[in-house]
Amino acid sequence: xxxxxxxxxxxxxxxxxxxxxxxxxxxxxxxxxxxxxxxxxxxxxxxxxxxxxxxxxxxxxxxxxxxxxxxxxxxxxxxxxxxxxxxxxxxxxxxxxxxxxxxxxxxxxxxxxxxxxxxxxxxxxxxxxxxxxxxxxxxxxxxxxxxxxxxxxxxxxxxxxxxxxxxxxxxxxxxxxxxxxxxxxxxxxxxxxxxxxxxxxxxxxxxxxxxxxxxxxxxxxxxxxxxxxxxxxxxxxxxxxxxxxxxxxxxxxxxxxxxxxxxxxxxxxxxxxxxxxxxxxxxxxxxxxxxxxxxxxxxxxxxxxxxxxxxxxxxxxxxxxxxxxxxxxxxxxxxxxxxxxxxxxxxxxxxxxxxxxxx
DNA sequence: AACGCGTGGAA
DNA sequence: TTTCCAAGCGT
Numbered sequence: 001x002x003x004x005x006x007x008x009x010x011x012x013x014x015x016x017x018x019x020x021x022x023x024x025x026x027x028x029x030x031x032x033x034x035x036x037x038x039x040x041x042x043x044x045x046x047x048x049x050x051x052x053x054x055x056x057x058x059x060x061x062x063x064x065x066x067x068x069x070x071x072x073x074x075x076x077x078x079x080x081x082x083x084x085x086x087x088x089x090x091x092x093x094x095x096x097x098x099x100x101x102x103x104x105x106x107x108x109x110x111x112x113x114x115x116x117x118x119x120x121x122x123x124x125x126x127x128x129x130x131x132x133x134x135x136x137x138x139x140x141x142x143x144x145x146x147x148x149x150x151x152x153x154x155x156x157x158x159x160x161x162x163x164x165x166x167x168x169x170x171x172x173x174x175x176x177x178x179x180x181x182x183x184x185x186x187x188x189x190x191x192x193x194x195x196x197x198x199x200x201x202x203x204x205x206x207x208x209x210x211x212x213x214x215x216x217x218x219x220x221x222x223x224x225x226x227x228x229x230x231x232x233x234x235x236x237x238x239x240x241x242x243x244x245x246x247x248x249x250x251x252x253x254x255x256x257x258x259x260x261x262x263x264x265x266x267x268x269x270x271x272x273x274x275x276x277x278x279x280x281x282x283x284x285x286x287x288x289x290x291x292x293x294x295x296x297x298x299x300x301x302x303x304x305x306x307x308x309x310x311x312x313x314x315x316x317x318x319x320x321x322x323x324x325x326x327x328x329x330x331x332x333x334x335x336x337x338x339x340x341x342x343x344x345x346x347x348x349x350x351x352x353x354x355x356x357x358x359x
Numbered sequence: 360a361a362c363g364c365g366t367g368g369a370a
Numbered sequence: 371t372t373t374c375c376a377a378g379c380g381t
Contacts, residue, residue, distance in 0.1 A: 048377040055367070055376085089365030092380075126379045146377045164361095191377055200375070201370070231374090261364065305364050345366060 008213045010156055012179040012186055018209035019189030022196070026053065027060055029188075036184075038112040038137035039070045045129045045136075046097055050090060053195070059088050070112070073098065074105035082264050083342030091265055091344070095258070096124030114138040136184035143175045144187035148194025154226035155198060155216035162227040170226070236308045240283040241270040241347075242293075243315040243354040246323045250332040251351075253341065261304070265344045266331060268351065273309055283314055288326060291316045296357040302346040309346065313354050 023029070028044035030036040043063055047056040062084060067073040073081070078098045085094035100123045104112055112133065113119050119130040131142035150163065153170045161169065179186050197204045203223055205211050216222035244252040251268075258264045271278060271286045278286070284293055293314040302309045316322075333341050338351050 045377065050364090050376055050378055051366080052368075052376050087366075089367090090378085092364065093378090096379080124379070128378055132377070144377085147375085148377065188377090195377080263364090303366085305366090306362080 010177055010210045010213045012177050014209045015177075015189050015193065016179070016182060016186055019185060019192060022192065023188075024192060024196075027057060027064075036137050038114075038133065040064060041137040042100075042112060042125075042129070042133050043097075045132045046093055046124055047088065049093060049129070051088065055088065059085070069110070070101050071105045071110050074101040078264075083266075086265065086342035087345055087348070089345075091263055093124060095264060099123040100125065112137070115140065116142050132187060135187045139182075139184055141178060141180055141183040142187070143171065143178050144183075144191075145171050145174050146191060148191045148198070149174050149187075151200065151226055152190055152194050152198045152210075155203075155222045156210060156214050158215035158219055158221065159225065160221070160227060162229050164229070166226065234303065234307050235275065236310060237273040237275060238277045239271050239273040239309060239311045240278045240286070241268040241311050241313050241350045241354075242287050243268060243296075243313050243350070243358075244289070244318050244323075244326070245315070245335070245358075246318045246332065247320065249335050251335055251338065251354075252318075252323075252326060253331040253333050253343075254327070254329055255331065262344050262346070265347075266342055267344070267347050268354075269330075270311070270350075273307075278312065280314075283312070287314070289316070289318075289322055291322060296354065298353065298357075300346075300349040300353050302349060304346075311346075311350055313350055313357070315354060315358065 028040055044056070044060055047060055066084065067076055076098070078095070081098045082091065082094050085091060103122060104110060113122070114134065116130040116134045119125050119133055120127070125133070128144065128146050131144040134140040135142040135144055150167070150170045153159065153173045154166070157173050159166055159169060193208070197208050201223065205214070205217050205222065208214065211217060214222060216225050246252070253266050254269050256262050256265050256267050269288055271283060280293070280295055287293060293316055296313045296315060300311050300313070302311070335355070338355070343351060
C-alpha cells in the first residue's frame with residue numbers, strides 16, 4: 001500500500017530532542033540546569049564569527065581566565081587584548097570587543113542588555129550575535145541566522161535561489177521554525193546540526209532528525225545547496241619584510257595603523273604589498289635603512305580573504321648607530337620572546353622563516 | 360549593497 | 371596544490 005503524501009513540515013521539537021541527545025560539551029555551554037553568563041556567551045559568539053570551534057576553544061579559555069568579567073576586560077589595555085587575540089584573525093573583532101566591554105562596563109553597569117534591539121547597538125554585535133545572545137543568554141525568542149541555519153533551511157525547503165540574494169527568504173523560513181520555548185537551545189541545536197550533520201559537503205542525512213521532511217533530500221539536491229554566487233579568484237601580491245636584529249638580540253617590530261588589514265597588530269617592518277615582485281635594489285631603496293641587506297633564500301606564502309601574499313625576508317645585524325636611527329615607534333623585541341609578541345599569523349611566518357635561516 | 364577583513368583544516 | 375569555507379560585522 002502506498003503512503004499518502006503528507007505535507008509534513010519540520011518539527012522544531014524533533015530538533016530539540018536531537019540536540020538533547022547530541023549536545024556537545026563546549027566550554028561556553030552552560031551545564032544543564034544552569035544559566036549562561038551573558039559575558040561568556042557574548043565572548044564566545046564574537047570569537048565564533050567566521051571561525052571554527054576548534055580554533056576558538058583555547059582563545060576562549062584564555063580570555064575567560066585572564067578577564068573573568070566584562071569589567072576586567074574593559075580595564076585591560078587594548079594592546080593586551082590585541083596580543084591575546086593574535087592568530088585568531090579578523091582583528092576588528094578584538095578592537096570592537098574591547099570597545100563593547102567598555103560600553104557595557106561603564107554605560108550599562110556591567111550588565112549586558114537582554115534584547116536584540118539593545119544588543120544590536122553595541123560595537124561588534126550585528127544581527128546574528130544580537131539574536132544569539134538574546135536567545136542563549138536570556139532565553140528570548142530570537143531568530144538566529146548564521147551560515148549553518150542558512151544551509152539547513154536551504155536544504156529543508158529546497159531553496160535553489162543563490163546566496164546572498166536568498167538571505168531574506170531563508171531568514172523568514174528560519175523564523176517559522178523558531179519555537180516559543182527554548183529558543184536558545186533550538187538555535188544552538190540547528191547550528192550544531194549544520195556543523196556536524198548537515199555539513200557543506202557529504203551531509204550525513206541518514207542520521208538527520210529532519211531527514212524525512214527534507215525537500216532537498218527528496219529531490220536529491222541537498223548537497224548542492226545552498227547555491228552561491230561565483231567567487232572571483234584571489235590575486236597574488238608581493239612584499240619584502242626587513243628583519244633587523246640589534247646587537248643585544250632584539251628584533252625591530254612596529255604597530256600597524258589602527259584600521260584596515262591587520263589593524264592595530266604588531267608587524268615586522270616591510271614594503272608595500274604590490275602586484276609586482278620587488279628586486280633587491282627596489283627593496284633596499286624602500287627599506288627603513290641604507291644598509292647591506294642580505295636576502296634570505298625562499299619566501300613565505302600566506303592567503304588573506306581577498307589576496308595571496310608572497311613575502312621575501314631581507315635581514316641585517318644592526319649597529320648601535322643604525323638602531324638609533326630607526327623610527328622611535330619601533331618595538332624592540334627579544335628574539336627569545338618573539339613567540340609571545342602577539343604577531344598575526346602572517347608575521348609569525350615571517351619570523352619563523354627569518355629565525356630558521358639565521359640560526 | 361558590495362566589499363574588506365584572517366586563519367587553519369578538510370577534501 | 372587548490373579550493374572551499376566557519377556560530378558576521380562595519381562601512
